[in-house]
Amino acid sequence: MKRVVPLGKALDEAIFGSKAVGLGQAIRNGLPVPPGVALSGSIVEAVAAGERAAIKEAAKWVGPLGGPLAVRSSAADEDGASASFAGQHLTLLNVPSVEQLSSALSEIWWSANSDSAITYRQKVGLFTRPSVGVVVQALLDPDSAGVMFTRNPVTGADERVIEASWGLGEAVVAGIVIPDHYRIDRSGQVLERKPGYKKIAVRSVANGGTVEEKLSPELVERLCLNDDQLGELNRLAGRCEQIYGSARDVEWAIAGGTLYLLQCRAITKGG
């Protein structure tokens, strides 16, 4: 059984986790996903346990991606429609190179087996040992990034809701800033553009990890997306719905003028 595959070949959720398989599906359908590999739950566990052969194998696959890396957990039974597990699992941004990979994988394994993660699993009715795979991709240096829901999560309206900020999407996902807030209808017509209050951007730092950078005053309330970009996001929303179904939670980033898909999963009930 293959323990590591290129992301586009991740097919089995039980082995590679739902994030990897979701991204693999996106790649197979021609969506713009940053290149990467999927590590199985078993190799992540083996690396966390300190098995040398596993560490070597993981390094061999990840090496060609270069550095820096985005290392994200991909759990086997996460992302179901009943519970978002939002924030339960770990994303390690800017792991500078493959040398730091094994400690990153160990951290991810432990975050999936942490007190809070296990308690959360039990609360949502999962009593088995978690299996956590990992997705490793080349890290982007985005100009702007954020989240898009293909349905309004508060009103339920059939429209795209986009929240965006400067730099890495962490700022939006983790709620570090008040992001710009946009709404677009299916046809692409922009219904609302509300500038946020974006004092901080999350950026990757040369030696690994990220930092919260204070932004210069004129960027704080400047809209970070123009109408062309909103149009592209609307088209991406349509493609995601075609491939995965309705009510999608999409993480995206715009780097070097290109819109990338970072994650696409179901909007959870009530989420």
Added chain:
Amino acid sequence: MRGAPIKLLQRVPLFTDLNKRELQQIARLFKARRFAEGQTVVQEGSGGAAFFVIESGEATVVIGGKKRTILKPGDYFGEIALIDEGKRMATITASSELVCYGLTYWDFRPVVQANGVVGWKLLQRMAKMLRESRED
């Protein structure tokens, strides 16, 4: 080499009566985990998922806001929540760079069930704790 160093487990009173082969079996199941100084290892009141042995560094134990004790290399903690599936009884914080080896519930329980001597030692410690809490 996979798991915790045998030398570490040999120092832990819980495992001293096991023979080398038993120790090796158990050691393989452990995984290293590092905590930075000041990081919370275990939070009082939360659900519990893992049992830890300290390899290096120190940690403080606080119950109900009062500092109770300091844990050092060779000490272990976290087993009670795994045994009764209840909440963590104390908050344990790394007071220096802390390196632990941990077992989650799914590995801990079989170890205890398969090794009566380990179970006996756990019972001894819990009896001691029970007496001490009655004296408080």
Added chain:
Amino acid sequence: MSAGKGTELHFEPPSPGFWELDPVHFPRPATRYWMEVHPEPFKRGTAEFARSYGMLIDGLEMAYVNGFAYKAVRPVAEDQLPERFQRAEEVFKRKFWREQLRDWNETFKPTSIKAHRELQSVDPEGLSDTDLAAHLARCRDHHAEMLYQHMRFTAAAVVSIGDFLAHVGDWTGLPPAELLGLMRGTSPVSAGASAQLAQLITAIGKDPRAQKLLESKDDPGRVLEALRSLDRNTGAAVSAYLDLVGYRLLDGFDISNPCALELPDVLCRAIRAAVVGRGADASDVEGRIADVRGKVPAQQRARFDELLEEARLTYPIRDERGVFSDIWASGLMRRAALAGGRRLARKGRIHDAAHFVDAGLDEMRSLLSGADGPSADELAKRFEYRAAHSSKEAPSVLGPPPSPPPDPSGLPPAVGRMMRAIGIALEALFGSSEAPHEEHMLRGLAASRGVYEGPARRVSHPSEFDRIKRGDVLVTESTTEAFNILLPLLGAIVTDSGGLLSHSAIVAREYGIPGVVGTREATERIADGTRVRVDGDAGEVTVLA
């Protein structure tokens, strides 16, 4: 007398009256220099705009208690009322703000820039101690004048925008935040942009060496130096731009804050962003104006056009009056102070160059001339005090509450319109308490439906989690995954930052508890233990009791 929350500092009103903390402009204690230089020109400038616009106040006063900034509104004397009433009418009739705008563009702004550049052309490092002391005094006087200028033009900056927000808000029901969007693209010289920046963008666009430098991940300080030293037009354009913006404070007003040149990384990113032309174009504003206009009742649309024109005309002055006045002057004062600090630190007279900003002007001059002054330890103590304390520790009001403001409907129409316009504008632009004092209510994004009342628990860090009890309302800056453990206990969530799609909003909805996110200042304004009502449908948090 009231004690600050949880500290040993004692707070008394600085003089009789009702004082309100200003944590928005002054989140930390001020330097001694600032506390000495700010109050007089602030009072003078606000009194002037209040009089010239026919307002019912005699201006504002700023005072410092334990270093924290408190503001008071000075009521106008009764015998002044007739003059004020008349003045308010004239202001609207004459569109007085246009005259002020012309004064600003033709006189005040260019004169100020000239004065800044004169002081800027002096390199404080090259001055003798005596000359540096004199230079510091000149910078201070210039700073004071610029502070006065900033306040003097406040009404011009806000009256027409507030008037617009008030009327159009009534006609369409749209909130100020959305209507402010119609101000975009009002001027080529809006905040951040300028002729110098435009020239810089052109020059870089034509120079591949410059582009390569900007793209490189090199140390930003070195990148800027390298850009400056490029030949042909590019180096000159870079220098011209840096000369314009380099000594502006990046945030805040006090000389304790860094100016742009001290943070080359921020400058590089700003230049990069401008070169690539990120951000929304002004071109989509036309469409949005049409949208809003469509919501205005037909018979008011001509009025809408008129109000919009006035608002857009004067909107640029909102940023300009700071950026070209005290924001620059403060940076120049800081530069001189740091130069003084460096030489005193070399002599061992003070522990660190940065501590020098904590001396008042007279103390600075004294120390430079070798005479008596605060000890190195004293200055270090003042510096550390500012870093260690924040406005969260200071009581939000001092002194007895004021009588309620006059009912606008009982006033002559022009006066009522003036007070309303200024009140709305200040609230929308600065979220400040110059607005009529109302029940403590905060607005944010309605992230998760439902209404809940309960005690607020201010928790910033997992180490404080054991303070949370079942039914509490969590009030925090932003939530991380670590907070998930609290969710079963909480009645509602309120955060400073975050949007509807952030982690905290998602989990609030999943757990079915009301949530209001992105309030900006919940942690500043909601004290621990106070009873609050969280309305996740309206996006409002009200402090009860």
